[in-house]
Amino acid sequence: QLFLSHFLDIWTPLALIIVAGVLQQNVYGAVIKQGKVNTLRVENIDNLQNALFGGDAWVIYCKDESQDVSSFLKTTAELFAKSPRCDGHCFVGKVNCKSKLPSGKSIMKRFGIKTKKNVPTLIFAYNGRKPSQLDPKVFTKLMKGKKGVYELSGKVLANYVSKLSVPKMRHINKPRDFDDFCLKRRYCV
Numbered sequence: 001q002l003f004l005s006h007f008l009d010i011w012t013p014l015a016l017i018i019v020a021g022v023l024q025q026n027v028y029g030a031v032i033k034q035g036k037v038n039t040l041r042v043e044n045i046d047n048l049q050n051a052l053f054g055g056d057a058w059v060i061y062c063k064d065e066s067q068d069v070s071s072f073l074k075t076t077a078e079l080f081a082k083s084p085r086c087d088g089h090c091f092v093g094k095v096n097c098k099s100k101l102p103s104g105k106s107i108m109k110r111f112g113i114k115t116k117k118n119v120p121t122l123i124f125a126y127n128g129r130k131p132s133q134l135d136p137k138v139f140t141k142l143m144k145g146k147k148g149v150y151e152l153s154g155k156v157l158a159n160y161v162s163k164l165s166v167p168k169m170r171h172i173n174k175p176r177d178f179d180d181f182c183l184k185r186r187y188c189v
Contacts (some may be wrong), residue, residue, distance in 0.1 A: 006047050009032055011175065013172050016171055020181070032047060032050075032051075032091065034077075034078065034079055034080065034081045034082045034090075034091060035077050035081030036072055036074075036090055036092075037061075037070070037073045037077050037092050037093065037094055038051075038091060038093040038094075039095075040093045040094065040095040041095070041096075041099075042059065042095075042096075042099040042100065042101060042107075045101075045102065046058075048095065050062075051091070051093055051125060052123075052125050052131050053060075053128060054128070055089075055126075055127055055128050056089040056090065056091060057079070057080075057086065057089060057090040057091070057124075057125070057126035057127070057161050057162075057164065057165040058065060058080070058090075058092070058093055058123075058124070058126065058131075059076060059089050059090075059091075059093070059122055059123070059124055059134070059161055060092075060093045060094065060095055060122065060124075060125065060131070060158065061073055061092070061093050061094040061095075061120060061121070061122055061123075062094075062095065062096075062097035062113065062121035062122070062123065063073070063095065063096050063117070063119065064108070064115075064120070065102050067120055067162070069119050070153060072120075072139075072152040072154050073094065073154075074154075075155070075158075076090040076092050076153030076154035076158050077091070078107065078154075079154055079155060079158035080092065080158055080161070080162070082098065083162045085162035085163065085165060086161075087164055089165060090158075090162060090165055091189070092159055095107065097113060097121065097123075105122050107123075111123065111130070111131050111132070111133070113133050114133065115121075116136075119136050120139075122134040122139060122157075124161065124164075126161075126165055127163055127165075134157075138156065138157060138160040139152060139153060139154075139156055139157035139160070140152055140153060140156065141153040141156050149189065157158040
């Protein structure tokens with residue numbers, strides 16, 4: 001009994017520190033995982049900025065409570081994890097795009113994102129370029145047996161994004177080209 005009391009005196013504070021760290025990490029969404037749908041928050045501006053401007057390829061879903069796209073996003077994230085083109089640099093995230101950034105603007109206003117009825121709003125950011133809204137053509141496919149009816153396709157989206165995530169050879173002919181193709185980019189080839 002004396003051993004148990006001594007053991008608890010030593011390990012209880014350590015266990016509380018570990019639990020507090022895990023809770024803080026989960027509350028602020030500090031861990032980014034490949035192959036998973038990562039929750040991004042304006043409160044954790046470092047992760048959000050890294051997703052939007054960091055150089056890795058990110059497909060970010062603007063959360064809408066009326067749309068359930070979780071299986072579509074999960075499939076896309078899993079395909080990214082398996083893609084040799086992505087090589088560990090393609091991620092899927094979701095964020096409330098109506099949240100206010102430190103500048104006071106919402107994500108939607110900051111990047112000129114428009115919502116469309118019955119279509120998920122997806123943002124694509126890669127290689128340090130300005131994030132842009134994805135056209136539904138790059139994440140939908142025709143449903144078999146239904147003319148003119150489209151469905152979400154994680155495979156179509158993963159193929160599109162993985163092709164764009166591969167660095168391309170650029171010719172630098174003038175100083176402006178160096179600025180356009182190299183600065184603030186993950187890859188400068």
